[in-house]
Amino acid sequence: xxxxxxITITREMGSGGAYIAMQVARRLGYVYMDQQILQxxxxxxxxxxxxxxxxxxxxxxxxxxxxxxxxxxxxxGVYVPPPRWISxxxxxxxxxxxxxxxxxxxxxxxxxxxxxxxxxxxAKLFNVFIHAPISFRIRRxxxxxxxxxxxxxxxxxxxxxxxxxxxxxxxxxxHRLDARNYHLAIETGTIDFNSATEIIxxxxxxxxxxxxxxxxxxxx
Numbered sequence: 001x002x003x004x005x006x007i008t009i010t011r012e013m014g015s016g017g018a019y020i021a022m023q024v025a026r027r028l029g030y031v032y033m034d035q036q037i038l039q040x041x042x043x044x045x046x047x048x049x050x051x052x053x054x055x056x057x058x059x060x061x062x063x064x065x066x067x068x069x070x071x072x073x074x075x076x077g078v079y080v081p082p083p084r085w086i087s088x089x090x091x092x093x094x095x096x097x098x099x100x101x102x103x104x105x106x107x108x109x110x111x112x113x114x115x116x117x118x119x120x121x122x123a124k125l126f127n128v129f130i131h132a133p134i135s136f137r138i139r140r141x142x143x144x145x146x147x148x149x150x151x152x153x154x155x156x157x158x159x160x161x162x163x164x165x166x167x168x169x170x171x172x173x174x175h176r177l178d179a180r181n182y183h184l185a186i187e188t189g190t191i192d193f194n195s196a197t198e199i200i201x202x203x204x205x206x207x208x209x210x211x212x213x214x215x216x217x218x219x220x
Contacts, residue, residue, distance in 0.1 A: 005030075005107045006123040007204060008115040011129060011178065013142075013160035014137030014153075016196075017130035018111050023197040028204060033102055034111040045086055061073040092171055112164075116181055117172040118184050122134050125203055129182040130196070136189040181187075 005110040007024060011017020018034065025032035042049040096118045099110060103123050110119065116127040132140075134157065168176040179185060184203070186196045 004104055005126070005204070005208065006115070006119050007126045007200065008119065009109065009111050009128050009180065010116055011096065011112065011130040012132060012137060013157050013164075014139075014141040015130045015132040016140065016193050019188075020130060020188075020196050020200070021109045021111045023193070024200050025151055027201045028107065028109075031102070031108040033099070033108050036102065037098050037110075037113065041091065044094055044098075045091070049087060067151040068108065069138055074106040076160075101210075106206045107138050112207065114168055114171045115170075125200040126184070126200075126207070127178075127198055128169060131185065131187055132188040133187075143148070193197045 003083065004218050007021075007030070009017050009021040009024075011021075020030055021034070024030070032135055038049055078108055094116075099113060099115060099118055100122045102108065103110065116125065119125055134154070137157050138153045141147055141156055142150070143157070145153075147153045147156065165176050168174060174181055184200070188196060191199070
């Protein structure tokens, strides 16, 4: 059985990376893997999907962990069933395993979650980084999230960038913006979404047809 193929899309907030990933999956007939991982992880960990969604590609802060510890008990001896606290390590390991299991089933496009690293040795990888100028990202965040000011949008983007950088560093020991993590980088302020989709899909199809896939990486 040939190795499965996984296109991994690492993206900056507001760059359109998730949209492009969805279009690439549709164009190639691949499985689009994003919320599917979250749903399965929530089911396995016995928690609400919305709770996990707030922690996607983010690490809990010291205060988050401290609050979780104090929430395990209640004052004055009144018993309150403790909430289910899930560590960063457990969540990451669960999503990593689910990602690898799903990717082993066939061609897929995976968004974020360190897939460019976690799927090494599991599939033939095509790692793509989608980025854009800050002005482009601000305009798109304002449109998508209904943000009223450029300042607020810029702050949202900065928080997202920092959180994702910390997450990738924690999970992989690598820097998210290091070009050596990827085979292709696309700047969507210059290359429109349709063209980006075409580039990624066309390159994938050519490599499949010609059997020219030099990017089989070693296992983690």
